[in-house]
Amino acid sequence: MNYREYQQIVRRKSRQISVGPVKVGGDAPITVQTMTNTPTDDVAATVAQIHRAERAGVDIVRVSCPDEAATAALADIVRQVNVPIVADIHFHYRRAIEAAKAGAACLRINPGNIGSAERVREVVAAARDHGCSIRIGVNAGSLEKHLLEKYGEPNPDALVESALEHAKILQDHDFHEFKISVKASDVFMAVAAYQQLAEVCDHPLHIGITEAGGRRTGTVKSSIGLGSLLWAGIGDTMRVSLSAEPEEEVAVGWDILKSLGIRHRGVRVISCPSCARQGFNVIDTVAQLEDRLAHIEEPITLSIIGCVVNGPGEALMTDLGVTGGGNGRHMVYAAGKTDHTIEGAAMIDHVVELVEQRAARLREEKAAAKQAAE
DSSP, X not given: OOOSGGGXXXXXXXXXXXXXXXXEETTSOOEEEEEOOSOTTOHHHHHHHHHHHHHTTOSEEEEEOOSHHHHHHHHHHHHHOSSOEEEEOOSOHHHHHHHHHHTOSEEEOOGGGSOSXXXXXXXXXXXXXXXXXXXXXXXXXXXXXXHHHHHSSOOHHHHXXXXXXXXHHHHHTXXXXXXXXXXXXXXXXXXXXXXXXXXHOOOOBEEOOTTOXXXXXXXXXXXXXXXXXXXXXXXXXXXOOOSSOHHHXXXXXXXXXXXXXXXXXXXXXXXXXXXXXXXXXXXXXXXXXXXXXTTOOSOEEEEEESSTTTHHHHHTTSSEEEEOOSTTEEEEEETTEEEEEEEGGXXXXXXXXXXXXXXXXXXXXXXXXXXXXX
């Protein structure tokens, strides 16, 4: 939770739309998305992948619909999952109509790329009839020919112009339930495009650095790009695009939001890089704790510091903390205050127990508050 003036982020004001039951834009929480990479017509594999993303905390999942077999499978997928599904459509307007009928909550499509005005009218009608929103997805790697000729290469101006052209098509059909993305693999280009777009419209924005790379490099690029935008108050929903499993994208997305104090889910571990002063193996301890506490959904902060140089100070800022001490005994902090000591051999199990106890209390408090409000 942010509690100092310099930690406050002033969020850009945007319209709010619905992606199924999930609100995007306005004062709704910034949502975390991912995309499946299984063949969509393999219903069992796709549903299993979505369920893993759900356990990681995903809010919205996108599923590619390249052919009729994929849209035919979509209805079965939608029935078996608990999050709204975005159907990813490119060029084939019939796939968009089929996906809307199958229960997609949103269609990812560029209206200008699906053919004649009549085809656009049919897609918009299907979206309206079936309660679908639309995501206009502009990408530096697939800009329209006339914009490439005009600008000579992909750049922020071209991305924004493309986005606004597609938006006008929907607005001309009196359809306003849409969000926009202007993605690029180049961090500078993507951030500049989103900054420009944010200044000239109030449409909700889906932010992301496309094709960011593997787990490590993609996480770094996405953290730089998305972190810059979110810090500036830009972004209503986000996807971290990694060459990794979808649940990993979700985990990184949440870590970005937690690092900026925007949303809180699960245990946020604050730990030192360790040095010769450490009273226990910090690296191994943190790895074990992150693994064993991955199931916790309640927002809890935990500091794991190897020695007394920074340990007490960090513990002041966290719900629970451990600071390395001498003779194999370490200090445990609760709510920023020294509480008791624990032997090193029992420390990990003990910390897990403390976190789980706190999580249980938070669940009880939340349930009581909900009951009192009803």
